[in-house]
Amino acid sequence: MQLTELLFHKVKDLPGQGQLSLKPGYVAIVSKAPSLRVAVIAPLCPAPDDQKRLVDGSGPTRVGVGLTSGDGSPYRLLRELGGNRQLLKFDSGTKKFSPLTEDQLEIDSFLRVECGMPPSDAYTGFFVLEVNELPSLRGKAAAAASEAYVDQPKVKALKDELELTKKFEGMQDRLFKVAQRLHDLKLLDEKVKDAEADVKAVEAELGRSPWSPEQMKELTAKATRAKEDLKKRDDALNDIVKRRQRAQQNVPPPPDPFLKDPWFYGGMLGGLVLDGLAVMLRKPYIGLFGLLP
Known part of the structure; x- marks a missing residue:
């Protein structure tokens, strides 16, 4: 998964609204606003305290990110604080983003399966803004935690829960693909209906015509031939004029009376x-x- 843009509207400590383009690779965003990091992560990994950290109280607060899936297709994930997230897909025909789903489970499954997004705690670790968040310091904390006592029964229960979660995510992924396919089929059905309406309009226009299709083809052919015949007639007239001019030049002068x-x-x-x-x-x-x- 690759983030391509950041969109925000009425976010605390940020301008009224904006759109930042994110290029591939490591990106450094310099800002004094502490809410910038939360604005990037909030659409992907919602947290209970996002509203307290982002809402400025002057109106509806919205954040969103642009991203590309594993096959390179562009998407947008939008979130209004206090509401649900919405996944949009870029339509190359209309050059716009069209709504795809608002189901939160489908969106999470899409991010994990289609985009390869890691768990939220690992993904948020990619965004490092302070010295104490560097991987070297976080590694020391992880080493200290590894020396703690391990509760084997709890570990087994967590593994079983993880297996159930994987199965559930697989089912969610299949449901998401089915929903996406139904959405694509709906768009195709609308295009087919528009094409059928255009065909009926053309047939109705032909029905109002005083000529049958065969007669129209014949008239079209005659019109094409008429242009050629007119060109031949003009060429013949020009040839006659040239001959007359040459004949007038070759006539001998009349004899004296x-x-x-x-x-x-x-x-x-x-x-x-x-x-x-x-x-x-x-x-x-x-x-x-x-x-x-």
């Missing part, structure tokens, strides 16, 4: 003279010379 040519009138006059001589001399073959160019 022959009525304005003096040689025309001279040829006509010569022909008339020859015809007149042929008539006067009565020699028709003279008129043939008037036909020569």
Whole structure:
């Protein structure tokens, strides 16, 4: 398990509300507020005196931590002092944390099994703030305690209780997984219902259409072909315009009018003279010379 953030609201000796990001590894938080350590531990390991050590009396006090499970999934564990804890899971679809459970036994089972959290007394020992809490000094106290008298019957009773607790935790873990699976199935069912509603809306829209689906496909195909036909027509018109321009450029200039040519009138006059001589001399073959160019 890895803590990723600390959230607090109206906690004694701390600002009104805040959110601190916690990076992987050893993290040192420098603060003069004695309630900071309790704010970190209170959501994970509730204690009877948390309310006295955290509540400032100005309103509802809330603390929470962000954490990741063994598979790397992000969660949030929130607690309102005087109320129950709430476990939330990050939904990648909505980019928000959605409520998962408020059952305290399920939350404890989740922390132990899914996140690998040790017992509360061992876990709180990870948070060292004072010199007398260093592992070297705590080791001396543990060595002194090991020399005390051991009550064997009590030890056996504690072992039996521990076995029963493990079995109970196993059942709680299975129940938690079942509840989580039911929650996921509920979300999937809501998504399926939304998809079915969208499909019905599309079908209703198609039912109001004057064309059948086959006709709409045919119209779509015709519209696609119409664009291609329009492009072909434009290309053909452009080709005709280009040909017409080339034809106009290759047309030879018109000839000069022959009525304005003096040689025309001279040829006509010569022909008339020859015809007149042929008539006067009565020699028709003279008129043939008037036909020569």
